[in-house]
Amino acid sequence: MAADFVLDTFDxxxxxxxxxxxxxxxxxxxxxxxxxxxxxxxxxxxxERKEDxxxxxxxxxxxxxxxxxxxxDLIGVxxxxxxxxxxxxxxxxxxxxxxxxxxxxxxxxxxxxxxxFTGFKLEELTPNKTRRAQCVNxxxxxxxxxxxxxxxxxxxxxxxxxGNDVAPKVVGPQSRQTxxxxxxxxxxxxxxxxxxxxxx
Numbered sequence: 001m002a003a004d005f006v007l008d009t010f011d012x013x014x015x016x017x018x019x020x021x022x023x024x025x026x027x028x029x030x031x032x033x034x035x036x037x038x039x040x041x042x043x044x045x046x047x048e049r050k051e052d053x054x055x056x057x058x059x060x061x062x063x064x065x066x067x068x069x070x071x072x073d074l075i076g077v078x079x080x081x082x083x084x085x086x087x088x089x090x091x092x093x094x095x096x097x098x099x100x101x102x103x104x105x106x107x108x109x110x111x112x113x114x115x116x117f118t119g120f121k122l123e124e125l126t127p128n129k130t131r132r133a134q135c136v137n138x139x140x141x142x143x144x145x146x147x148x149x150x151x152x153x154x155x156x157x158x159x160x161x162x163g164n165d166v167a168p169k170v171v172g173p174q175s176r177q178t179x180x181x182x183x184x185x186x187x188x189x190x191x192x193x194x195x196x197x198x199x200x
Contacts, residue, residue, distance in 0.1 A: 019143040021111050024136045034075040041135050042071040044142045061199035075131050097134050099199045100141045107140035108133055
């Protein structure tokens with residue numbers, strides 16, 4: 001795979017934005033099919049559909065492609081939530097969510113609240129609604145941070161943001177000690193979080 005491919009581009013003068021807030025809100029409100037959601041996310045991940053209905057993964061994010069050579073069901077189109085059938089879908093959706101950096105985690109609230117979406121009540125939540133919202137949150141992250149950039153550009157941006165960030169050394173699983181035996185300062189474990197899992 002060439003490292004300099006551009007993930008996707010959008011020209012507002014030439015086409016309607018399929019990732020507009022209005023379009024994404026229809027996903028949240030279950031006004032689209034489950035398969036539509038899958039295919040939109042697959043496209044943004046880099047999968048390309050061939051005429052025969054199969055997919056090629058040459059331009060899929062490298063780390064994602066290692067785990068998913070073929071596009072996975074991220075919603076659960078069968079609506080069958082037995083463990084054996086639903087677990088692969090659940091894991092794929094969790095992997096997608098884990099790739100969203102912390103500063104983009106509130107994308108749905110930030111971008112869709114002005115359109116009137118105030119969230120779901122607890123009793124309204126279903127696996128399908130939850131996964132739709134999670135896919136929309138990833139699509140917002142993709143739109144705001146990834147679209148139109150090359151993989152090399154994104155890697156450079158990530159390196160600039162994280163530097164040589166590594167997990168701090170701690171004394172034990174629940175340690176609050178801030179200095180080791182040599183007096184070297186350490187970060188309290190409870191305040192340190194592992195970074196998100198990038199798809200690059």
